[in-house]
Amino acid sequence: MHPALQGLLTIALGVGGCVAYFYLSNQFLDRVLFPPRGPNAGRNINRANMIRPWLFLGPALIALGLYLAYPVVETLRLSLTERVPVPGGQPGEYDYNFVGFANYAQMMDEPKFWEAMRNNFMWLLVVPALSTAFGLLAAQLTDRIRWGNAAKSMIFMPMAISFVGASVIWKLVYDARPIDQEQIGILNALWVGLGGEPQTWLTVPLWNNFFLMIVLVWIQTGFAMVILSAALRGIPEETVEAAIVDGANPFQIFFKIKVPQIKTTIMVVWTTITLVVLKVFDIVFAMTNGQWQTQVLANYMFDKLFRANDWGVGSASAMVIMLLVTPILVWNVWNARREMR
């Protein structure tokens, strides 16, 4: 069957199936199982109302459990096992032997892993900080001018561009030609114009990490700007007016009056971008594939899984990413619960 047809059929089946499930299960509950009639009408209504939420939640819970909750546990288990082909079995049949922390130990011995850890750490320091700072700057400046919304659209636009597309865009910026040819990458054109020698920027160890980070900063700044701009507009005007009356200069107003009032929003933006950074994969995969000391955890894991075919170490490195995410996870849950009270 043609995939497009299959796609349409899937939509029809998926949507139709969902609607049918929700409708029929509710009908079954009200008409057959606990009809609100007869001698037990009151009790039946109560029972139906106890069950109904779970009918509504059912498909979502199954999907969430199977596609997100179970994999966390399963990855943990796989990270403690070694995958070996079944002796004398079919190709593709594997045994999973418990090996304790051997996968973790093997991973810790690899310089590539520590390189990935170091780079991820640098990404964590640089990208959220720069994105938030640029976003705050853009939000504060654009809120004050008439064509601010158009400007915002332009800065926000990279959000719609895929990481892969962004990688191509920036690879052209970093493009290098031999010294006797005209440079077609803007960075080298400027660099040569200033009297430097053309550089292949993505192969200069340590610095190339920053050239990759710029791509993500470029994408995430728009996100930070949109959220911080809304927060800035939510600041009570009296606080700003009072500061003006007291003779505060514009910079004092911004840093001492406005920024403290949107501190929690800044934290939210910061942590959200941190999560993106921890999972960054496409940019590194497309631009350097971890060569020239630009490896990051997510790409290291992909390498282990699909090149080295080593599920044990692959799972172990996935658990490292999970471990790094956990503090944010706890903080988010804690915040959400506090807000609900």
Add this chain to the structure above:
Amino acid sequence: MDNIAGQKSGLMWAVHLSVLALVLLWLFPTVGLFVSSFRTADQIATTGWWKALTAAEQNLLIRAADPDDEGVQQQVDGVWTISGNLFEEDGRPPATLSVWGTSSREIDAYTAGETADLGDGEQITVEANGDYVLTAQEQMSGRGQRVFLTAVIAPEFTLENYQNMLFDPKNVDGMSRAFFNTLTVTIPATVIPILIAAFAAYALAWMEFPGRALLIAAVVALLVVPLQLALIPLLKFHNGIGIGKGYMGVWLAHTGFGLPLAIYLLRNYMVGLPRDIIENAKVDGASDFQIFTKIVLPLSFPALASFAIFQFLWTWNDLLVAKVFLIDATGRTSVMTNQIVELLGTRGGNWEILATAAFVSIAVPLLVFFVMQRYLVRGLLAGSVKGG
């Protein structure tokens, strides 16, 4: 809120200029790729894209007509002659050349109108408008005479790259198949989670049952669980139930991964709906199912739209999930992002191909972005800032 600049117009100017600088900085890389996708391979290789709009002085290598071709050589007064126009030979619009030469070491040996001696009695004269006359005592053979020239070439753009990448069925690097593959992945993966999430969100927002707070907390927690953890177990699971790698697998995976955000966004929105409406409906005897379909779902349209855009952008732009759950060894189901990464590997220097491929894949999300920006912003605010 003129509080930073106050009454100082000088500062206001600084604000305008800084925003302009920021916007230009942010646009510059994208514009570069966009402009490049309309230039020929030659143009991209010889000048930076920022020079594409100005008539630029370029060094060109053009061959005169091939003497072996029929009717090119004519004997005039006992002298073998080839004449023509260099720019026409190269298929270019008329232009003006300043200097020229016949060897790559001296590309500026002669000025327009001068005659060069090529030895063996051969001579060539090139005029400023590109007209040339090549004369020889004996019949000429071999390839056409090389002429290096420096000329001011008017800016020129072409749609040929798009023609090649989209509509040439023989082009193995073409994007048309990948485009439809991406579309096939995206649409079911956007539509299906919405409905499932909407019911769950209603239950979490407006139904009373034990464990509700715990479930909401779980959704918030699952929101940040990295995708990376799901790859191996789900691949194992998909192989186990026999769907292996394919569209079904990628649809299911995107549905599962999109649900936490969908539920979270929709619940946040539904909780904010006016309590009176829902309670009045209950008093009037409407069931939860009716309240949901007749009242809550239509009122939640903005939130549904926000999530649909997020999910669409995310599935359209995704590389990892497609690589793990969809693309098999045959490569027939390759999506655009994967195709571009492969082109980066095999066609690293061919910017006319890369730029065009990238823009084909970027065009649709950009369109969605500019048309639906309002919903996107609203969704972002609902997802990150309570009460936004």
